Amino acid sequence: MDILILAVVIALVAVGVISGLVVSSRKKKQLPPPAPPSTPTITAPPAEPQVGEDAVETAEEPRRTIEEVGLPEAEAPAPAPVVEPEAPAAPEIEVPEPTAGRLVRLRARLARSQNSLGKGLLTLLSREHLDEDTWEEIEETLLVADVGVVPTQELVDRLRERVKVLGTRTPADLRALLKEELLTLVGTDLDRVVKTESGEDTPGVIMVVGVNGTGKTTTTGKLARVLVADGRSVVLGAADTFRAAAADQLQTWGERVGARTVRGPEGGDPASIAYDAVKEGIAEGADVVLIDTAGRLHTKTGLMDELGKVKRVVEKHGPLDEILLVLDATTGQNGLTQARVFAEVVDITGIVLTKLDGTAKGGIVIAVQRELGVPVKLIGLGEGPDDLAPFVPEAFVDALIGD
Template sequence: MIAIIAVVAVLLVGGTAGLVVSSRRRKAELPAAKPAPELTEPKVGDDAEEPRDTPTWTLEDAELPESGATATLDKPESAQGRLVRLRARLARSQGSLGKGLLALLSRDTLDEEAWEDIETTLITADVGVAPTQELVEKLRTRVRVEGVSGDKARTILREELVALVNPGLDRTLKLEGKEGQPAVVLVVGVNGTGKTTTVGKLARVLVAENKHVVLGAADTFRAAAADQLQTWGERVGVRTVRGPEGGDPASIAFDAVKQGIEESADVVLVDTAGRLHTKTGLMDELGKVKRVIEKAAEVDEVLLVIDATTGQNGLTQARVFAEVINVTGLVLTKLDGTAKGGIVIAVQRELGVPVKLVGLGEGADDLAPFDAEEFVDALLD
């Protein structure tokens, strides 16, 4: 009896052990459960954020090809070639203003309604009220005395428009530094006017004139602004001094000028962050950037970049910038996309500062010196 009980016990223990082993084997064969994902609050803009494969660049200087490297640099177009091509483009985009005025002046009878139409055409083209009234008064006098037969209307209109654009203003860029130091050009303006692109294009112009140029990427607040400027520089073999994103713009501008002095550069071009003319703090920062630069070298040019398509709003911007910093020259961009070329006249009259450069397209060489007579001829072509 005892033996029988012992056998039964052995069988029960063995069966239980087998069940345990079998159960463990089945558990081992099942895939491991994945841990529950940690839930986090979504951030604004997460779905629109561009993924980064590489860390943000924080190098201070652009790495340029060493002497003898096989990198191919762009060869910028000559100044003469740009002027010929850009005049044709300006004539296509701005010609409606000149044609409209000529059509009105060539009427058999210039009554009050005709003169009102001339005023409306000029004001619509952003010439401004005061310059328009001045021009119309002079046209009235000359038409009354000289008449408008044949080509006389075009001759009178051309002469008065040229006088209004003021060919006597000094439009040369100040690119001769003091006492062997590089000339320093500070480029300012509101957001979206094309400052960084203008700096890159200007670098190309200067390289084509065999100038040694250094770029300063002092726009540290706009994403990829320094990358964009460095790309422009690398195309023509120009060094770009930059700093970490969100860094102090004045410090970077100062470093760029120091680099220019060390390299015996001819010109240092400093790109600044775009800022609304209504933001007092950001506007005051421009003054700081200029003061810090002048601890190393004098600032020879302050170029204010204005989008020509903004019309009278661009005039308001220019007025505020001129109050904060001593603007020495104007750059009008996007002049190819508007028939409102009168902003040239209005902004010069308002500030007493000449338009020195015009941008007439998206191409790398679509930047040229401004010439009053060329501009008026393009209007009337």
């Protein structure tokens, strides 16, 4: 019994202890007292638009009629500034180089491409024994230089005879001998002056002819510079109406030296333009009229006939003073074929050899003169505006032989 009472007492004590622990734990976990209350901020909802009877009445304002309302006046646009078109600047008139001694100044340019002929001949002639093989080499050197078969044979025969008579052959003797014989072939007694004076009260008239690609229009422009440099006044006739921009090209050349160009529509009648050019030259009192014709293929009969027509029409004003044939020196012997056909259509009075500073062979001068029986009067030695020079045989042969 006592034991039972003791167990009950222990159980009661245990329950009391556990209850105290729980109450203590709860006291520790209580939240801190709340902060004193503050005045709450209340955000009012946005006001709703009032309609019907609740709408606020709009204050009455005086109304104006449309006549009373002044419209803003449109500002007048500022006048655009008047831009005066600039007149094209007049091209500056150039002063061409004097023609006297021009070939001498260009001699070095000529010698660069021609020296092989003179040096080759001098080397062969300086051999101790001039046997048949050596003379054949001399003949071959001349043929390669485009001298032509007949002139080559003449030169070789004369050299054989002169060397045999000469006996000793010093370099100075051989150079003098070769120069003399080449001058004989080139010809020192031919009239190489470009005719610019007519026997009548009309300008001298020069017609320039040639095949496409020989530099004919450019040569005509350079010839104008040559004539101006010699104190002549010039009128140009752009009768090449078949090649695009040929007239523009010629006019540009003329403007550089103050020469006027007479031209017509592209594809127009060349004879008519040539006639008008001479007519204008007479009216202006010009010294010379230069007529550039269309490049002709020597195989086209119709075109060659037209060239003859240009000549006949121009001659209604008076005789032509010069008909210059422009040949590309680099074409060699093929140029002789062209020259023959042109000579049959018009009476060629002189030859202009272009591109003689390039790969051309100097012997073509001799060959073409023999073929046509007319002199080379001008040669082109470069692309510069003053690289067209009157042909001087002595200066030419000096350039062939070299120093």
